[in-house]
Amino acid sequence: MEKNKPSSVVERLKEIALQQKREKLIKTSADSSVRSCTNCGAPRGKLDGLTKCAYCGFEFLEVKLTDGIHIQKEDNSK
Amino acid sequence: MFKKLFKNLTENITDVAKDMMAEKMNIPSGDQANQMESFGQGDMQKIFDAGAASKGVKTPNTATEDPNDPLLQPVHGISIYDYAAGAAKIGEGCTDDEIAARLGVERPLWDEAKTMWNNRMRDDQTFNVVNVYAKYFGIAKEHEKLRDLKPANAPQTSVPEGQAAETLKRLETDKHYFFEIQGALEAAYANGMDGAQWLVDELGLSVSQVNNAGVKYMSDMGIMAQMIDYQDKKKKEYSERFSKENGTSGVADDIEF
Amino acid sequence: MFWKNLFSSDEQPKEAAKDSSDTLERAKLFFEKMEQRAKELVAEVKESGQLIADADQDPYKRSYLQFKSAIIAQFTGMIDKGTQTYHSQILPKANFATMLPLSQLYTAWQTNLLKMMEDSFEGIQERNLEKEYQEIMAGYNQTKDGFQCKQCGADLAINKFYYTATYITCGFCQSQNMFDPGSQARLVEHMAIPLARARSKDQYEQYRQKKEAVGQKAATPEYELYAQAIKKEMDEILPGNEAQNQNFYDRLLKDFHNFHVAW
Numbered sequence: 225m226e227k228n229k230p231s232s233v234v235e236r237l238k239e240i241a242l243q244q245k246r247e248k249l250i251k252t253s254a255d256s257s258v259r260s261c262t263n264c265g266a267p268r269g270k271l272d273g274l275t276k277c278a279y280c281g282f283e284f285l286e287v288k289l290t291d292g293i294h295i296q297k298e299d300n301s302k
Numbered sequence: 303m304f305k306k307l308f309k310n311l312t313e314n315i316t317d318v319a320k321d322m323m324a325e326k327m328n329i330p331s332g333d334q335a336n337q338m339e340s341f342g343q344g345d346m347q348k349i350f351d352a353g354a355a356s357k358g359v360k361t362p363n364t365a366t367e368d369p370n371d372p373l374l375q376p377v378h379g380i381s382i383y384d385y386a387a388g389a390a391k392i393g394e395g396c397t398d399d400e401i402a403a404r405l406g407v408e409r410p411l412w413d414e415a416k417t418m419w420n421n422r423m424r425d426d427q428t429f430n431v432v433n434v435y436a437k438y439f440g441i442a443k444e445h446e447k448l449r450d451l452k453p454a455n456a457p458q459t460s461v462p463e464g465q466a467a468e469t470l471k472r473l474e475t476d477k478h479y480f481f482e483i484q485g486a487l488e489a490a491y492a493n494g495m496d497g498a499q500w501l502v503d504e505l506g507l508s509v510s511q512v513n514n515a516g517v518k519y520m521s522d523m524g525i526m527a528q529m530i531d532y533q534d535k536k537k538k539e540y541s542e543r544f545s546k547e548n549g550t551s552g553v554a555d556d557i558e559f
Numbered sequence: 560m561f562w563k564n565l566f567s568s569d570e571q572p573k574e575a576a577k578d579s580s581d582t583l584e585r586a587k588l589f590f591e592k593m594e595q596r597a598k599e600l601v602a603e604v605k606e607s608g609q610l611i612a613d614a615d616q617d618p619y620k621r622s623y624l625q626f627k628s629a630i631i632a633q634f635t636g637m638i639d640k641g642t643q644t645y646h647s648q649i650l651p652k653a654n655f656a657t658m659l660p661l662s663q664l665y666t667a668w669q670t671n672l673l674k675m676m677e678d679s680f681e682g683i684q685e686r687n688l689e690k691e692y693q694e695i696m697a698g699y700n701q702t703k704d705g706f707q708c709k710q711c712g713a714d715l716a717i718n719k720f721y722y723t724a725t726y727i728t729c730g731f732c733q734s735q736n737m738f739d740p741g742s743q744a745r746l747v748e749h750m751a752i753p754l755a756r757a758r759s760k761d762q763y764e765q766y767r768q769k770k771e772a773v774g775q776k777a778a779t780p781e782y783e784l785y786a787q788a789i790k791k792e793m794d795e796i797l798p799g800n801e802a803q804n805q806n807f808y809d810r811l812l813k814d815f816h817n818f819h820v821a822w
Contacts, residue, residue, distance in 0.1 A: 228551060228552070228553055228554075228555050228556050229553070229599075230553045230596065230599040230600040230602070230603045231599070231603050232549075233549075233550055233551070233553050233600075233633070234600070234603040234604060234607055234630075235607075236494070236548060236549045236550055237494040237550060237626050237629045237630070238607050238610075238611055238626065240494045240495065240548060240550075240625075240626075241494060241611055241615070241622040241623065241625050241626040242611065242614055242615070242622055244495075244496050244499065244621070244622050244625065245499065246496065246499055246617070246621070247395075247457050247458070247502075249617075249618065249742075250397070250742065251741075251742050251743070252739070252741050252742045253702070253741045254699070254702050254703065254706075254738070254739060254740050254741040254744065255738075255739045255741070256706045256707075256709060256715060256727070256736050256737065256738045256739070257709055257736065257737050257739075258708070258709035258710050258734055258735070258736050258737065259408075259735075259737065260710075267710050267732070267734045267735075268734060268735045269732075269733045269734060269735065270728040270733045270734075270735055271733065274726065274735060284408075285379075285406075285407060285408065285411070286379075286406055287376075287378055287379025287380070287406070287407055287411065288378075288379050289378050289379070289411070290375065290376065290377055290378055290379075292377060292378055292411075292414040292415070292418060293414050293417060293418070293723065293799050293800060293803070294410075294414070294721070294723075294725045294726075294799055295378060295410060295411065295414055295725070295726065299726075357817070408724075408737065409724040409737065409739065410723065410724040410725050410726055410737060413723035413724045413725075414723055414725075417723060417748065417800075417803075418803070421803045421806065421807070424807065424810070425803075425806040425807055425809065425810040426810075427810055427813045427814060427817070491625060491628040491629070491632070492628065492629060492632030492636075493629060493632070494625055494626060494628070494629030495625060496621060496622075496625050497625075550629065552633060552636045552637065552640070553596055553597075553599070553600050553633055553637070554592075554593055554596045554597070554636075554637045554640060557589065557592045557593055557596060557640075558589075559585060559586070559589045559644045559648050559649065
């Protein structure tokens with residue numbers, strides 16, 4: 225049977241594979257941002273830690289930071 | 303993941319079975335007695351658990367959640383349940399930003415947590431972490447913060463949302479239907495299709511949602527063994543359909559003895 | 560069934576012999592045709608495989624993988640068919656004389672088909688990981704020096720490769736900026752292990768040769784060198800992950816000692 229020939233089956237499989245429709249993968253470029261205290265507008269300084277605003281105590285993050293990859297326990301605000 | 307576990311341990315299970323048969327004339331004691339009883343009752347999961355334990359390996363049934371286990375501690379406050387539920391949501395089309403926001407953390411924390419949880423599972427040779435993860439993945443829809451999270455950009459499908467929800471319910475409650483869809487997935491890949499996309503197009507569901515619905519079946523060796531023939535039968539049926547639709551029947555179908 | 564043929568006094572020995580030699584001939588023809596068809600499939604895959612891998616723009620190579628799954632299914636389908644035919648149509652017609660040759664014919668054919676299946680993908684490079692990695696790193700290095708602190712406008716120093724979002728301290732005003740490396744950089748995390756393995760091919764080859772010569776256990780030092788090479792590459796690809804990479808290394812060694820390594 226013609227349609228069973230390896231060449232036609234492989235051709236069909238190639239067609240299906242290369243024309244396969246999928247959800248588009250979202251590509252994002254590198255970016256940077258900064259977060260200021262929503263309460264008093266103060267920036268977040270390195271020495272003050274990541275979790276609380278040094279000026280008014282607003283909690284940027286309610287979680288406790290642990291020793292991760294680049295983020296460490298020391299980054300918790302006092 | 304359980305296939306991998308099974309692959310590494312089947313030798314040991316066969317040995318256990320052989321030993322039991324060889325020693326059936328002796329009076330068993332302790333562990334062996336339990337194993338024989340399990341074997342006699344056809345309780346494959348118990349045998350699997352016993353075989354795994356003898357290799358120092360955990361299974362879904364024997365996984366432990368010791369609160370002092372360093373491998374189970376939250377990463378930046380993100381627990382293994384948070385991670386598992388987040389993974390399920392990613393499977394539904396939610397973005398990492400959406401998940402981080404819902405969990406109340408900033409993106410760097412979520413990113414590091416994902417990496418560290420993934421690495422803990424990867425590097426734990428007892429398989430305990432991955433089994434605990436599987437448990438929480440299976441109850442992702444009960445996660446307090448994430449359960450109601452809907453993706454802003456869900457995978458595009460013409461299947462109405464209500465119908466997809468019905469299908470999901472059916473997968474959770476109808477064992478045969480779940481394994482039928484597993485067979486269909488296998489058949490799709492066997493015919494050169496993207497099975498995951500087929501699920502979206504046909505059922506309006508993601509692979510993650512489908513597999514999540516059947517975690518309770520996939521964690522039970524007994525059920526998997528029981529359903530293997532049924533799944534195979536369904537695979538053949540779907541394969542016939544797909545090969546007709548796509549023109550991808552077997553290259554040697556016409557050769558007769 | 561064939562026991563009946565053997566011992567029945569009604570048996571016509573000449574007819575039985577002809578019948579069974581027919582079976583052997585027919586079986587040979589059948590397996591030859593199957594093998595020939597498989598050879599044609601191998602040739603087609605060798606011709607198209609690399610083209611498909613190269614044309615697949617998906618970062619996870621899903622199109623190529625669905626093609627490969629289907630080809631594997633074609634081979635396993637042929638093996639299943641041959642096995643079914645052997646058990647249900649050929650064996651029942653066998654007798655003492657043909658039993659062994661038929662069994663050998665089937666076994667040789669099955670082994671050959673498995674080899675052909677592997678062979679059809681031999682030499683096809685699914686992904687050029689090194690090329691992909693270098694492209695991602697080139698893009699990263701090109702853009703990383705173009706960021707300014709969003710608080711004070713000073714140049715933001717991004718001194719290493721980050722594959723996750725992270726906090727960068729502005730050297731001028733000390734503000735914590737959040738830096739997101741983008742989706743391409745994130746792909747590197749998942750490429751790290753296969754890329755590290757690919758770069759450690761020489762050490763792997765030395766391990767493999769030693770293992771063939773003296774067995775897996777005696778080749779342990781070579782395996783350790785291979786695992787160390789992988790770890791070293793991973794440290795380079797994913798800076799900051801050294802402790803985690805060490806865990807991966809420990810796992811490799813534990814698995815090596817506990818389980819039979821198939822490769």
